[in-house]
Amino acid sequence: MDLTKNELAYFGDIGALEHDGFGRLVFVGLSYEESWEFKQFHDTYLQQERWANPERYVELMVQHERARLRMALPQH
Numbered sequence: 001m002d003l004t005k006n007e008l009a010y011f012g013d014i015g016a017l018e019h020d021g022f023g024r025l026v027f028v029g030l031s032y033e034e035s036w037e038f039k040q041f042h043d044t045y046l047q048q049e050r051w052a053n054p055e056r057y058v059e060l061m062v063q064h065e066r067a068r069l070r071m072a073l074p075q076h
Contacts (some may be wrong), residue, residue: 029067
């Protein structure tokens with residue numbers, strides 16, 4: 001997945017990235033393929049009225065955010 005230096009810094013700061021089992025950079029809670037799809041939504045967010053399936057963005061965002069927030073919780 002191609003991220004700019006600023007995207008890497010931002011997504012890293014908020015704990016949104018991890019590496020999958022193959023060492024590839026992905027969004028937390030998403031597979032490599034889902035991460036690519038999610039990145040495409042991110043890159044075209046200002047043109048969202050043209051998205052063919054905006055519900056898919058919501059699905060991926062919720063999946064990602066739930067996983068990201070679980071990682072931020074203290075483990076008992």
